[in-house]
Amino acid sequence: MSTLAPPRPEAAQPDKSPPAEVKRWVPSSRWAWALGVVVLWIGIWALTKGNDTLALAGRERTGVQDALAEFRDKVIASRGDNPLIQLTYEIGSGFTSLVDWLQRMVSVENFPRPVPEIGWLGVTAVAVWIGLAVAGWRIALLIAASFVSFGVFGYWSDAVDLLIVTFVAVAVSVLVGMPLAVLMGTGNRAVNAVMTTFLDVFQTIPTFVFLAPIALFFGIGASGAVVATLLYALPPIIRVAGHGIRTVSATTIEATDSAGQTRWQRLAKVQLPMARRTIVVGLNQTTLAALSMATIAAFVDGPGLGQPVLDYLKTVNVGGAFVPGVLIVVIAVMLDRTTTAASEYGERAARGGVDLKRRRIVLAAAAVPVLVCLYMSRTYPWAAEFGDSTWGPRLADAVNDFFGWFTDNFRDLTQGFKDLTSAVLLNPLESLLAESPWWLAAGALLLLAFVLGGLRALVPTLLCVAGLLYFGLWHDAMITLNMTLVGTVLVMVLALVFGVWMARSPKLDLVMRPLLDAGQTIPPFVYLIPVLALFGITRFTAIVAGVVYAAPVAIKLVADGVKAVSPTTLEATRSTGSTTWQEIIKVQLPMARASLVLAANQGLLYVLAMAVIGGLVGAGGLGYDVVLGFARSEEWGFGAAAGISIVLLGIMVDRIARAAAQKTSR
Amino acid sequence: MTIMSERQEESTADSAEYALSVRNLWKIFGPRADKIIGTPEADLPRAELKRQTGCVAGVKDVSFDVAPGEVFVVMGLSGSGKSTLVRCLTRLIEPTAGTVQMDGVDVTNASDAELRDLRRKRVSMVFQHFGLLPHRQVIDNVAYGLEIRGIGKKERRAKAAEIVSLVGLDGFEHSYPDQLSGGMQQRVGLARALAGDPDILLFDEPFSALDPLIRRDMQNEVIRLHRELGKTMVFITHDLQEALKLGDRILIMRDGEIVQIGAPDEVVGAPADDYVRDFVSEVPRSHVLTLKWVMRDPRPDDSMDGPVMSCDTIVRQAAKAVLASEHPVRVVDRDERVIGIVDDDAILRVVVAEEDHA
Missing domain, CATH: 3.40.50.300 (P-loop containing nucleotide triphosphate hydrolases)
Structure with a gap:
């Protein structure tokens, strides 16, 4: 969920919509109908509340959930004879031995050596040299600082393991994803439509849900972690690179075609080079997606920094989780800056802005100390293994002290916010969603889907509602839906306030945008840590973390949408004597409504992803069920059903929001 | 003309x-x-x-x-x-x-x-929106057609350099398309089309x-x-x-x-x-029409002493000579046969009609 597709076409051309006066009525009547449905719902709910809620008592399980568990047992039992399962295990063990080999090279002791083949000094030196070669000396410095910080805070092996899993997964993603991107970029419209739909659905699946089925087929540990990570990292590169290849100037293609090139020449000499920038953006997004998944893969015993974060979160040691959490952020920033800078640097080099001869000399000269470092890291213990340092525990203590002080002094504030939101939003809505009889809630959802998105929303909603009922976790699904909706409301409040503000004030935009960009690179897992400190183990932590996680992307979408409103229209409005408020309410927001709906859509999916991870820190509903499925083998079927329900929920909200967006922008 | x-x-x-x-x-x-x-x-x-x-x-x-x-x-x-x-x-x-x-x-x-x-x-083509490759220098844009034919780098660059100079882009060989003005970009497009001869x-x-x-x-x-x-x-x-x-x-x-x-x-x-x-x-008809379009058949009373002009001469170019001449101009075809007469009236009809328009 941490990645963003290129702006969807429907939002890309907000100014293409026909004159406003014709359709001003359409959305408002649509929303009026929606309001009517909600009022009706509340009316019936008041009479039937608490009946047929399908809540499961205690450890109760439905037949479907037991069947899922049986399926799991069958898969495990057939490891010996089912060729498909054998193949997946074969692939999994291939990844395990690759990761294992890399680990012995750079992060853990390579028996009988008490240390890895290459110690920290050598690894850091090589990484710095690569940074220097692809992105220049500034990035090299950033890499040096990052790697040293891993060791200084006592997480050298975990950090490097996380990098290993990420890189293996990214490498495979690119190998598999680029041909698919080319197919998507050059294929006909049908191929493109099929792949886009597939990717859309794929990207609505929260990270967390990937893990259980993948661990089943590929095993836990490095193998499951790599496979889950690479699958999760695959869509961005396919989508973004495919988009880049598809949008290469048609005139240029035509002009070069008319020179008599073959298809292969067209691809290699025109399409790929011209899409280079976009492809690198795709690589960047793929890398960050991989990082966020590799972190969460700690749930299936994936190696890396996710493990200490998870361990400390389980014991609610915020300070302890904070240190590896910060290192994850360090890695995210490092990877993001490096890929971005590498693309800019490459661009400059291709345009003759870099003195190639000098660069070669610099790199050759820099290779000498790198070799020395490599040698030292194999010879001297201090260069092979980071000495114990107290920085990590000290920082953890300091953070714990700070949050202790903070909660002592501001408890009223955080508690007040929590209570207010619970009383005004969370509780009433949860009561409505989860305490309605299932037929009422389902009927209301279907009606709303139809009113807001028409048939295009109704059909998927019908399928998803049926699926939710089938898998027997309706009540929990409604609880999760409630958290998601409340979170999205809060996200939209933030997005509207800051988005409009940013669009109207270039200064604020200048300050906020880098922060938001940075916010988007941080894996969702990490957001839980500080929020947990503020709100403790409650569903509220998951919601707030979800809001924090979803806010950057939503704010950016709203800001860009409002900014795209034609300046001429604004000028004309101003010339009629509108107040600022009127300008925002009557011109900017209505004209940017497609972006608003898109922001809400993204907000929903991000908050849902977090509401699920939040199962770990006290959010109930489906997230808790998934965590339970991980924790207890006998609850596997229960967790799997919850996972599938989450996917259905995600597809449902995504399809409704998307159909509504399409209707709105038309 | x-x-x-x-x-x-x-x-x-x-x-x-x-x-x-x-x-x-x-x-x-x-x-x-x-x-x-x-x-x-x-x-x-x-x-x-x-x-x-x-x-x-x-x-x-x-x-x-x-x-x-x-x-x-x-x-x-x-x-x-x-x-x-x-x-x-x-x-x-x-x-x-x-x-x-x-x-x-x-x-x-x-x-x-x-x-x-x-x-x-x-056959090669020049496009309205140029269709140049933004990631290649001018010289390599021009050489593109030769490149995909499989001609070696040295040879195709030499040929491209010739063409670049033919279209008046000397000194811009190593620029990138976005560093050039629209007119110059189209010169590159022209050169690219010409490079394959x-x-x-x-x-x-x-x-x-x-x-x-x-x-x-x-x-x-x-x-x-x-x-x-x-x-x-x-x-x-x-x-x-x-x-x-x-x-x-x-x-x-x-x-x-x-x-x-x-x-x-x-x-x-x-x-x-x-x-x-x-x-x-x-x-402006006088810029396009030739004498063929404004002449009339010779009449017996026409003077045959005027100057001779080809029937493909543009009216505007003939105007001065016709108006200056005492006698009407005799129009001849390719075989030097007189096929018509152009007098002051004929010229003025075309030119004055234009004035009216304006």
């Missing part, structure tokens, strides 16, 4: 061997487009066809020939099908029916490999995106290159002035159909219908 009349001579003298020959070319966009040709539906007007079948006729039954070395201009307003037509010539758009022959090679039935070979060696050059509104002064420069550049290299050219434009200035012959298109084909003076002097008449009404 004398060049133009020379060229015209060529084109009329050698009509047996055509550089380009187009017969009954159709392009209909839409489902089952090939089923429409030959049915009464094919004769429907565009809007009606669209309503009945959902298809759009881009090019309707177009036939013409272009002689070697001729500059053949296709003119029409936007949507007239002229860009579709030129793309059908090399099958950048696949024609629905009809044949295209280049130097006797049947383009429409060529295999992929033959078509590629044709595009590499025989094709027999035929196709121009798709190459100067429409340029501002007027640059456009004039580029038109003169094309005239100069034509004079130096003598390539056959098919030139698409929506600008009548440009068509009259460059074309040996002009094909006027409307809604995918040919309205008229003729030399500039024919189009202005004898418009085929009201559409063309309306089109050419603003043209």
